[in-house]
Structures are given as C-alpha cells and as structure tokens.
Amino acid sequence: MNVRKSAAVFEQEFLPVRAKLLEVAAALDRLDRADGSLATDARRAKIQAAIQVLLRPEDDRAEQIQLIFSRPFEDDWRKKLGVSEVRK
Amino acid sequence: MYYIDPHIHMVSRTTDDYETLAKMGCVALSEPAFWAGYDRGSVDGFRDYFEQLTVFEPKRAGWYGIQHFTWLCINAKEAENVSLAREVIAMIPEFLDRPGVLGIGEIGLNKNTKNEATVFLEHVELALRTDEQILIHTPHLEDKYQGTRMILDMLCDDGRVNRERVLVDHVEEHTVRLVLEQGFWAGMTLYPVSKCTPARAVDIVEMYGPERLLVNSAGDWGPSKPTAVPDFILEMRRRGHAESLIRRVVYENPIAFFSQSRGFVFNPPDVAEHANV
Numbered sequence: 561m562n563v564r565k566s567a568a569v570f571e572q573e574f575l576p577v578r579a580k581l582l583e584v585a586a587a588l589d590r591l592d593r594a595d596g597s598l599a600t601d602a603r604r605a606k607i608q609a610a611i612q613v614l615l616r617p618e619d620d621r622a623e624q625i626q627l628i629f630s631r632p633f634e635d636d637w638r639k640k641l642g643v644s645e646v647r648k
Numbered sequence: 649m650y651y652i653d654p655h656i657h658m659v660s661r662t663t664d665d666y667e668t669l670a671k672m673g674c675v676a677l678s679e680p681a682f683w684a685g686y687d688r689g690s691v692d693g694f695r696d697y698f699e700q701l702t703v704f705e706p707k708r709a710g711w712y713g714i715q716h717f718t719w720l721c722i723n724a725k726e727a728e729n730v731s732l733a734r735e736v737i738a739m740i741p742e743f744l745d746r747p748g749v750l751g752i753g754e755i756g757l758n759k760n761t762k763n764e765a766t767v768f769l770e771h772v773e774l775a776l777r778t779d780e781q782i783l784i785h786t787p788h789l790e791d792k793y794q795g796t797r798m799i800l801d802m803l804c805d806d807g808r809v810n811r812e813r814v815l816v817d818h819v820e821e822h823t824v825r826l827v828l829e830q831g832f833w834a835g836m837t838l839y840p841v842s843k844c845t846p847a848r849a850v851d852i853v854e855m856y857g858p859e860r861l862l863v864n865s866a867g868d869w870g871p872s873k874p875t876a877v878p879d880f881i882l883e884m885r886r887r888g889h890a891e892s893l894i895r896r897v898v899y900e901n902p903i904a905f906f907s908q909s910r911g912f913v914f915n916p917p918d919v920a921e922h923a924n925v
C-alpha cells in the first residue's frame with residue numbers, strides 16, 4: 561500500500577486540524593459561558609479524558625478516545641443477563 | 649468507477665436517489681431488513697415489508713440498471729418483543745428462496761439486552777439450519793464496544809458458524825480489529841455524527857489492509873448520505889491509493905462476500921446482460 565510522506569499529509573491536514581481544534585475550543589468556551597455546573601455530569605469528564613488522549617504520543621488515539629466513550633464489556637455478561645451459553 | 653453499496657435501506661429513499669447512485673457508478677446494492685422508525689404491530693407487517701424488499705425494490709432499482717439484493721430478519725430494536733420476533737423468524741423461510749435474498753440480516757444488538765441476545769441467537773440458529781449467510785448490526789455510540797464483544801462471544805462459541813460467511817457491520821476504530829482477527833468480514837458505515845467518516849474509513853484501510861473489509865452508506869430514513877461510498881472513493885484517490893486497491897474494497901470485496909450466497913446472481917456491468925454466448 562502507498563505510504564505517504566509526513567510533509568505531504570501535514571500539508572493536507574494542517575488547516576482541517578486547526579479548524580477542528582478551534583471548533584472544540586469554541587464549544588468548550590460556550591459551555592463555560594453558560595450558567596450552572598457540569599461537575600456531576602460524567603460526560604463532561606469523558607470529554608476531558610479524551611482531550612488528554614490527544615496529547616499522548618501513541619498512534620492509537622482514535623481507538624483510545626472511542627473506548628473512553630464506550631460502556632465497559634464484562635466477560636460474565638451472560639450470567640448477569642441470564643443468557644445461557646450455546647457451545648456446539 | 650463501478651461500486652457496490654453492501655448496506656443501504658432503499659425503502660426509505662426516493663427513486664431520485666436510485667438515479668443519483670446509478671450516475672455515480674453504483675451497479676448493485678444490498679438492503680438488510682431494519683427498523684422502520686416505528687414498531688410494527690404484527691407478523692403480517694413484516695410479511696408486507698419482505699414483499700417490498702424482494703419484489704418492488706429490485707424492480708425500482710432495475711429502472712436505473714442497479715441490481716438489488718436483500719437480507720431478511722426482525723431487527724434488534726423490535727426483537728425486544730420476543731414473541732413477535734419468534735413469529736417473524738418462523739415466517740422468514742417463506743421468502744428465503746426468492747431471487748436476490750442473500751441471507752439473514754441485519755440481526756444484532758441495540759441496547760445489549762437479554763431479549764436482544766435471545767432473538768439474535770435464534771436468528772443465528774435459523775441461518776445455520778437454512779445454510780444462509782449472516783449480516784450483523786452492531787450498536788451505536790457507547791453501546792458499540794460492549795455489544796460487539798457480546799456478538800463475537802455468541803458467534804465464536806458456536807463451532808457451526810462459518811466466519812467467512814458472516815459480515816459484522818458498523819465497525820469503528822475500537823471494534824474493527826476484534827472482528828477481523830476472529831476471521832469475520834467487517835463493514836465500515838459512513839454516517840454523519842454517530843459512525844465513521846470517509847477519512848477515518850480510509851485510515852482503517854491503511855492500518856488493516858483491504859482483506860475482508862467493506863464500505864457502506866447505510867443510507868436510511870435518518871440523516872444519512874446514500875452517496876457516501878463515492879466520498880470514500882474520492883478520499884482514497886486524494887491520498888494517492890491505487891485504483892486497484894479502491895476497486896478491491898468497493899467492488900471486488902462485496903462480490904467475494906456475496907458470492908457465498910446462493911441468491912447472489914450478478915451480471916457484471918462489463919458483460920452484456922443475459923450474455924450466455
């Protein structure tokens with residue numbers, strides 16, 4: 561598969577990334593200007609955690625942010641829901 | 649470039665959309681049975697829907713030279729009504745031998761409940777009994793990861809399931825690896841806000857390669873874009889990917905997957921129709 565040069569990718573992505581960062585920054589400012597507190601809303605903390613992921617050096621940021629916004633999976637879900645196993 | 653949209657709900661779209669798809673190079677599509685936006689009241693409601701999917705939609709698609717294929721089931725949302733779901737599952741075989749029927753779908757989970765899991769397993773049982781392929785819907789947003797893991801658990805427990813004949817749809821960055829590693833086909837849905845974008849779908853192709861990967865629009869009655877696959881093609885070209893790689897994902901892969909269904913009789917556009925010379 562064709563692997564592109566980082567300079568070429570950056571050329572294409574710089575303006576879109578800049579624009580998306582500004583959108584997020586402006587939305588957070590908008591939240592701050594609004595009346596009341598979101599301290600008890602778990603979704604606000606998830607947004608904060610997702611922003612932290614952007615600062616990590618790893619190249620799986622999109623996957624990690626997806627997981628922040630996901631309900632956890634439990635191995636014993638069948639027992640909890642009462643769905644029997646069908647080993648065949 | 650010719651392409652196939654492997655997941656699109658044309659009953660919710662206009663005839664103008666068929667025309668637009670045809671102009672953009674769509675030569676075939678497959679339409680899984682899904683939620684109409686309201687719960688149907690009886691098994692006869694589903695019988696009428698399957699009639700529409702197997703008779704009228706292929707005709708309407710044919711007006712624009714598009715070949716229409718379909719999948720039958722009761723979707724996960726209506727599966728909460730287990731007794732109705734069982735009536736529908738018992739009725740589905742009436743339609744399985746109709747032309748263009750590719751299998752059972754889109755079955756799956758929505759809120760990851762016990763009833764959904766029960767009806768999912770009964771659909772899988774039907775598919776195994778009738779030797780049909782399976783197309784699977786994975787839940788949206790915060791339910792996707794958990795629901796996808798539950799679905800894979802149920803499928804992998806059953807040694808009778810041929811994973812190459814199962815398509816797990818609506819994968820994203822956190823679920824695609826799980827699906828491909830277990831040997832299933834994976835579908836990426838390009839859908840505003842709640843699913844993947846063309847750029848992220850191309851990222852996934854770059855990270856995992858084209859093997860067993862499909863791209864679809866899942867166009868339906870909600871805010872969706874039936875021409876999302878051409879958007880993906882454009883993004884691939886913009887990044888300089890070979891035409892052969894693009895064709896593999898949007899044309900050859902759907903044909904490879906669908907060809908495992910006895911209901912898939914396809915006239916490639918380069919070959920004159922009914923060319924039995």
Ligand SMILES: [Zn+2]
Pocket residue numbers: 655657680682754785866
């Ligand atoms: Zn769908």
